[in-house]
Structures are given as C-alpha cells and as structure tokens.
Amino acid sequence: MARILVCEPHPEVRALLAHVVSRLGHEAVYAEDGPGEAVPDDVDVMLLEPADPRALAAAQVLRLRHERLPVICASIYPEAQNSRRLGPVAYLVKPFPLAELERALATAVERVTLPV
Numbered sequence: 001m002a003r004i005l006v007c008e009p010h011p012e013v014r015a016l017l018a019h020v021v022s023r024l025g026h027e028a029v030y031a032e033d034g035p036g037e038a039v040p041d042d043v044d045v046m047l048l049e050p051a052d053p054r055a056l057a058a059a060q061v062l063r064l065r066h067e068r069l070p071v072i073c074a075s076i077y078p079e080a081q082n083s084r085r086l087g088p089v090a091y092l093v094k095p096f097p098l099a100e101l102e103r104a105l106a107t108a109v110e111r112v113t114l115p116v
Helices: 011-023 053-065 098-113
Strands: 003-007 027-029 045-048 071-075 090-093
Touching: 003 011, 003 053, 011 027, 011 098, 045 053, 045 098, 071 098, 090 098
Parallel strands: 003 027, 003 045, 045 071, 071 090
Antiparallel strands: none
16 A cells, blocks of 8 residues: 555545545645645655646645655646656546556556565
8 A cells, every 4th residue: 555645726626536546545645724734744755736836736745755756647738847847657637548548657656666
C-alpha cells in the first residue's frame, strides 16, 4: 500500500481521485489547509493539479526533499513548462478515463518499489 498525496483544489474532483486511490488499495492523504499549508513528508506518490499554485508549490517543496518522488499531473490545461520541470510519470488532461489514472498510479507505485 502506497501513500498518495492528492493536491486538487476542487473538493468533488479531490473526492473522486481519492476514491480511485483507495479502490486500488492505497491511502489518499492531503496537505493541510491553512497558513503555511503543511505538506506531508511521508508520501510515496503525488497526484496534483499543476494549474493550482498551492499544489505546484507543494510539489516543488516535496521534490526538494525527495528528488525521486513520482508525480502524476491531472489538469484541465495542456502540459506547460512548470509541470514539465516536475518530470511527471504521467500528465492526464481532464476529463480522462479512470483507467488512465489507474495505469498512471500503478506505474508511479511501481517506481517507488523498485530498488535504486
């Protein structure tokens, strides 16, 4: 079981993403709302909406701490320079088939379990 950080600004989309994560047997975790928005440090994969400045900032913080952290981007916008810099495992453009998200999560979790 992997811990997947879900950074999505829209509560209904966040709930859907978390449902898929948990259905696959993983734990969905979230950044805390509020001043400074604490980003959990003990995650295996990050799933984010790169158009959300808070999610992008959280990804950059986590990448400084964990250089090899797999990132999956799920956005309404096409891939841009700021998301390319994250080197995502997958870049999904909303709306996307849930099977694409499931494949991306499987690939990301597999990278976590592979030896360095």
